[in-house]
Amino acid sequence: MTHHRYDVVGIGNAIVDVISQEREDFLDRFELVKGSMTLIDAERAIELYGAMNPAIELSGGSAANTVAGLASFGGKAAYIGKVRNDQLGDVFAHDVRAVGVHYDVAPGTEGLPTARSLIVVTPDAARTMNTFLGISAILDPVDVDVDLVAAADVLYCEGYIWDMEVSKRAIRKAVEASKGAGRKVSFTLSDTFCVERHHSEWLELVDGPIDVLFGNEHELETLYGCDLEAALDMLQGRVEVGCITRGALGSILVTPDDRIEVAPAPVDQVVDTTGAGDLYASGFLFGYTRGLDLPTCGALASLAASEAISHVGARPQVSLAEVAADLLG
């Protein structure tokens, strides 16, 4: 199949988010680590969901949020991830297509259901994710359309999907297809526990195919096993650009011969930090695929992240192209 040209193709766990607001003691009661993502089985999902307040359901999935954000900026995006032919799978497919993202991975017809992440938002706006991966975790290499990957300037991979062997093979196939076509590969470290689980393989990825690396300061520290300054030193020169986020402190862009401090964008009220990193990547990649200078890429990233945290849910609720109109001239 011939594809039009895309700015970014994202690959990751296709997930519907189930978000509720809970008091702090909910985390203690279920021994949840604030701000982390924990993989849970069906039994634990039933236990947690049964204890959660009324929730809202919205499409999520880290890389899917990123490509949805990219589309909201006006970019051309595609997505690779697996849902089941069930109601939540329909929701996921609808939402990602409705924002203009190309998505044609065939839904599974048997076995596990579509993934869901039970996301607890505490009064401090922190999100703690408990993800039942369902069928998303068995993204098969056959689901990766190499022509589609080759048609995108940048491949964007989420670290979360590295947990299953089969999905790992799918990502490796996508990375090879991207590199083979002379494209760029970007990757997000996703979560400190993820970094711990896949530490040595990811060090190789960073030294190998990854051109643009995303992660927050804690993830980078975990990757290199040292403090932020030393970790930034370690990263420098290994990738074309490292985009390291620091929450309310903004972010740092690391290139082989420079470090650029990026200010955060103002937010009236931080409501829910779900998606902050995902949308940061949207903004950066939108600028990057247009060849904009790095400070502008960073400013677009900050803007998108600030939009994401101003409401419940990870995906943009307004046009990022309009939000960024001043920057984009």
Next chain:
Amino acid sequence: MTHHRYDVVGIGNAIVDVISQEREDFLDRFELVKGSMTLIDAERAIELYGAMNPAIELSGGSAANTVAGLASFGGKAAYIGKVRNDQLGDVFAHDVRAVGVHYDVAPGTEGLPTARSLIVVTPDAARTMNTFLGISAILDPVDVDVDLVAAADVLYCEGYIWDMEVSKRAIRKAVEASKGAGRKVSFTLSDTFCVERHHSEWLELVDGPIDVLFGNEHELETLYGCDLEAALDMLQGRVEVGCITRGALGSILVTPDDRIEVAPAPVDQVVDTTGAGDLYASGFLFGYTRGLDLPTCGALASLAASEAISHVGARPQVSLAEVAADLLG
């Protein structure tokens, strides 16, 4: 089965709302009548959903919203409505139970899926509903636990559920059980098109078992086929209390020998009017079942309605007991 005492048992279509924001021209394109509820079949649901923007899913259903609101005030509520044993059915059951509402109608195990309402919110905050009733429309009289109904001070019936013969028999059974136990029966007119469809039967209900009638001014005008003043005259004396809402103008409580004007509660920004009427009924019934005076019942109703319209989705997002703390002393 023996039941504890409830303030209100609601009976209605058990629905998950699928809400998106659309431009005005979406309504023209699909010939939708702003502010109305239209019943749609599966084919039309696919067509509309396919054209809708990314959406969020939240539990809805008129009477279910009302009992959820009542529980948020601190009242004791139960619900009767039918879902399927599917993902949206799980969402519905979770959300209504999570707010403390007793709900134990067995989910269907075959046939139609759980109902969903495709709700289009336009920039003026008006909501236009397109409801695929699914299994909710075949609420069977056997699903009505007469002991549960007899255990509630007030039965609350939504007019929407009157469209199917089988559900109509279920409501009639509930009304008889309530009356037989010496309880009060309340009913909402739901929608002008509903009123048109069931006009003569509902006139009989108003003259018969209904003690407390809810409706907006247009629904009441349609019921009596005349202007508001004349319709209020027609209503007066036929029910113990008629609660007639008028949007931003507030509402009017009609008793056999009085008319009480109720002011609307202030709202910073009207975002989505979905659930305004449902939550108005929550507030009124919370006060009514506590024997509060009618002006206070009306003030509670206005407060709950203003909370509902200040955000996307019909159900309260904050504790109504806290919102109403001043009024409730």
